[in-house]
Amino acid sequence: MRETSIKIHAIVAMAISLVSFGLMIASLVAMLTEMPTDDGVSRSFALWFWGMIVAYFSLIFYFVDAVLSVIKIFRKIHPIFNSVLAVMLIGAIPMALFVGGGLGINIYIWNAYYLTIFILEIVSIVKHVKLNSSKSNVI
Numbered sequence: 001m002r003e004t005s006i007k008i009h010a011i012v013a014m015a016i017s018l019v020s021f022g023l024m025i026a027s028l029v030a031m032l033t034e035m036p037t038d039d040g041v042s043r044s045f046a047l048w049f050w051g052m053i054v055a056y057f058s059l060i061f062y063f064v065d066a067v068l069s070v071i072k073i074f075r076k077i078h079p080i081f082n083s084v085l086a087v088m089l090i091g092a093i094p095m096a097l098f099v100g101g102g103l104g105i106n107i108y109i110w111n112a113y114y115l116t117i118f119i120l121e122i123v124s125i126v127k128h129v130k131l132n133s134s135k136s137n138v139i
Contacts (some may be wrong), residue, residue, distance in 0.1 A: 006068065007128050010121045011046070016054060017118050024084030032050035033091055051102055055114060058097060062089045062117065069124075078127055085120050087130060 027047035034043050066089035069082040093114065100110030 007065070007125050008056055009061045009064040009068070010125060013058045013065065014118060014121055016058035016061065017114065020051050020054040020109075020114070021118075023047050023054060024107075027051060040073060052096070055100065056096060062092060062121075065121070065124075066090050077131065081124070081127065085124055087118060088113075088117055 019062075027044045028043075030047055031044035036042075066086045069086040069089065070084045073079045073086065095110065095113055099106045099113075
């Protein structure tokens with residue numbers, strides 16, 4: 001557990017992201033199966049709205065991991081990978097506000113970006129565990 005304790009923010013963010021992805025998929029399914037409504041909010045829009053709110057909440061934890069990635073850059077720990085990760089994580093905030101909140105193709109752009117962050121975080125956790133494993137084998 002010691003190997004992943006510093007990545008706990010990323011793990012929490014990824015768990016929250018899974019909820020957001022689930023709501024977005026449910027929104028897509030609802031959009032394809034529901035009848036158009038004249039009054040109130042459609043079910044697909046409500047699911048999309050809550051999916052974005054959950055995604056915004058995950059950005060808090062991703063931002064903490066971005067700060068930790070910047071620290072790793074200065075400590076010369078996988079500097080190129082952590083630079084890319086930090087830029088992607090910090091860029092997610094304006095991306096979510098200006099692209100993710102839009103309708104149409106913007107939803108797909110945001111979800112592709114968000115999925116890329118999710119995959120980069122998986123790689124980051126694997127790299128972190130491998131680095132700590134190799135350090136413990138040396139000592």
